[in-house]
Amino acid sequence: MAAHLLNQSESSIPMGPAIANVPFLDLKAQFAEIRDEILDAVTRVLESQSFILGPEVEALEHEVAEYVGVGFAIGCGSGSDALLLAQMAIGIAPEDEVITSPFTFGATGGSIARLQARPVFVDINSDTFNLDERQLEAAITPRTRAIMPVHLFGLPANIDSILEIAAKRHLPVIEDAAQAIGARWKDRCVGSLGTLGCFSFFPSKNLGGAGDGGMITTNDSQLAQRLLILRVHGARKKYQYELLGINSRLDALQAAILRIKLTHLKDWTLRRRRNAERYRELFAEYNLPRQLVLPCSPEPCFQVYNQYSIRVPERDELQRYLRNQGVSTEVYYPSPLHVEPAFSYLGYSAGDFPNAEAACREALSLPIYPELTFSQQRAVIAAISHFYEHEA
Numbered sequence: 001m002a003a004h005l006l007n008q009s010e011s012s013i014p015m016g017p018a019i020a021n022v023p024f025l026d027l028k029a030q031f032a033e034i035r036d037e038i039l040d041a042v043t044r045v046l047e048s049q050s051f052i053l054g055p056e057v058e059a060l061e062h063e064v065a066e067y068v069g070v071g072f073a074i075g076c077g078s079g080s081d082a083l084l085l086a087q088m089a090i091g092i093a094p095e096d097e098v099i100t101s102p103f104t105f106g107a108t109g110g111s112i113a114r115l116q117a118r119p120v121f122v123d124i125n126s127d128t129f130n131l132d133e134r135q136l137e138a139a140i141t142p143r144t145r146a147i148m149p150v151h152l153f154g155l156p157a158n159i160d161s162i163l164e165i166a167a168k169r170h171l172p173v174i175e176d177a178a179q180a181i182g183a184r185w186k187d188r189c190v191g192s193l194g195t196l197g198c199f200s201f202f203p204s205k206n207l208g209g210a211g212d213g214g215m216i217t218t219n220d221s222q223l224a225q226r227l228l229i230l231r232v233h234g235a236r237k238k239y240q241y242e243l244l245g246i247n248s249r250l251d252a253l254q255a256a257i258l259r260i261k262l263t264h265l266k267d268w269t270l271r272r273r274r275n276a277e278r279y280r281e282l283f284a285e286y287n288l289p290r291q292l293v294l295p296c297s298p299e300p301c302f303q304v305y306n307q308y309s310i311r312v313p314e315r316d317e318l319q320r321y322l323r324n325q326g327v328s329t330e331v332y333y334p335s336p337l338h339v340e341p342a343f344s345y346l347g348y349s350a351g352d353f354p355n356a357e358a359a360c361r362e363a364l365s366l367p368i369y370p371e372l373t374f375s376q377q378r379a380v381i382a383a384i385s386h387f388y389e390h391e392a
């Protein structure tokens with residue numbers, strides 16, 4: 001039956017624009033621009049045969065601290081570990097509550113649950129996809145120990161209000177800045193706004209390594225000292241275990257590669273922002289339907305567009321159509337954390353966070369990577385336009 005319907009609907013649509021070739025992300029294009037620099041860095045590390053932590057990692061830590069504008073940066077194994085270590089450093093314990101968004105990657109809530117603390121979700125603002133600070137105070141209880149806003153898709157959460165509420169209750173703020181390196185709120189970078197900032201170097205992030213990696217930033221020297229110990233089994237000196245830690249070290253190959261890429265990050269960020277601006281212009285030019293909502297970039301945010309996420313009611317149909325036209329898109333995220341089986345023990349149910357649930361039905365991320373060309377962007381918009389002329 002499905003095949004019959006498909007044939008019928010396909011034959012009823014006039015030929016669209018020529019099949020495009022627009023990948024969602026093109027890391028090979030990025031590598032082609034920096035190949036020699038990367039190979040030199042990798043060779044340098046291989047010749048040193050020094051692989052775990054060491055001078056490359058320390059150098060990257062200093063460079064990221066400077067980039068973000070903080071006193072300390074501590075490398076670790078992944079962005080997920082950065083979230084875990086940040087909470088270990090402030091002493092999150094079983095039964096504690098940590099407030100965060102349900103519209104995020106699993107590691108945000110998972111890192112809280114892993115410490116046997118309780119993720120307490122607050123719905124998002126539909127315009128920004130970020131935690132709605134107007135609903136934050138109502139979620140605070142005597143057990144609340146931290147607030148963990150996510151700077152989703154590269155857009156800073158509404159941090160002034162969050163910090164104000166946190167300060168009133170003496171709560172630390174842990175920023176999940178995994179998607180937002182270089183994003184700014186006023187003139188300050190994410191990762192320098194709260195008590196601790198957590199970054200991921202997963203390959204698809206704006207600053208991505210050749211594998212896993214992460215970093216925690218802070219201006220608090222005591223927390224920084226604890227983090228340096230916690231990431232190496234809790235030992236300040238080998239075999240002297242001061243704290244219960246984990247093994248979560250950044251390796252020298254990753255650090256050497258990330259140091260090269262960090263020198264390009266400002267340029268890549270500007271190219272992501274230029275692409276977002278071009279999309280805005282193209283959407284205006286093609287006069288697309290009103291139900292299609294573009295990402296917002298409110299004052300005083302400098303948005304770094306790890307994702308360019310539009311909203312449309314007929315998201316799944318549009319995504320399927322675009323795939324057939326050679327345009328790759330992604331759904332971030334198909335389901336909010338509060339209805340996922342892993343979090344069912346928390347007792348939430350569908351309907352609890354309507355804005356997050358609607359975003360999961362409607363958000364569609366378009367290609368936005370720095371190497372995307374204008375003609376590829378035009379092909380994306382032409383395909384979307386064709387879908388609305390003939391399908392919706």
Ligand SMILES: *Cc1c(COP(=O)(O)O)cnc(C)c1O
Nearest residue numbers: 078079080105107178200201202
């Ligand atoms: C990627 C990501 C993480 C986890 O980072 P990894 O390096 O993949 O462990 C955490 N939170 C958010 C919002 C992310 O996008």
